Amino acid sequence: MSEVSTKDEAKTVIKGRSVSGRAWKNRNQKRASSLIKTSFNGQxxxxxxxxxxxxxxxxMLExxxxxxxxxxQSKITKKERRLENEKRRAENEFKNAQKFTKALNINKLPSTMKAMSKKQLRQIKKxxxxxxxxVVEYVPAFSK
Incomplete structure (x- = not known):
């Protein structure tokens, strides 16, 4: 009878150990009920x-x-502001160039241009x- 009781004890295996007693052998864990459940400090x-x-x-996600x-939104507003500034700058440049063209007398243009300084020549637009x-825009006359 002592032999039978030792066999019964051998069959009741500690959870987490294989039947052979090899601790390094993985248990077959196919079902969710057979999975070894661990908890944080037993809690x-x-x-x-x-x-x-x-x-x-x-x-946190919100x-x-x-x-x-x-x-x-800040990127969008910065982009809009930059575009508005560029548009305003182009309009102001266009107005300034229009005023300058009115001042030039086209009949005397060659002699006028010879008398101009470099700074004045840079102001000429086409x-x-x-x-x-x-949109029609004024561009420096000597640029490509």
Whole structure:
């Protein structure tokens, strides 16, 4: 009878060990019920703790989305402001060039140009149609 009791004890295997006793051999864990469940210091988190973590994670994701949206909006506003400034600068340059063209007498242009300084020559503009916007703009006369 002593032999039978030792066989029964041998069959009751500690969870996490193989039947042969080899600790390094992995158990076959196909079913969820047979999985070895480990916990943090023998304690599992309560329902409230898990809900709090879930809520904190959700708030963090919302804050990230808000920050990304703020960055996107700031980029858009900067781009709009830059485009407005460029447009205003081009309009002012166009107006300035128009005033300058009115002052030039086309009949005496060759002699006038010979008498001009370099700075004055740089101010001379010619008209060109911008292919992207379809607007007539003044461009430096000696540029490519």
């Amino acid at each position: 599992t988190k309560t329902w409230e703790e898990r809900q709090q973590e879930k809520l904190a994670r959700k708030e 804050m990230q989305k808000e920050l990304q949206e703020e960055r996107r 008209t060109r149609l911008n292919t992207k916007t379809g």
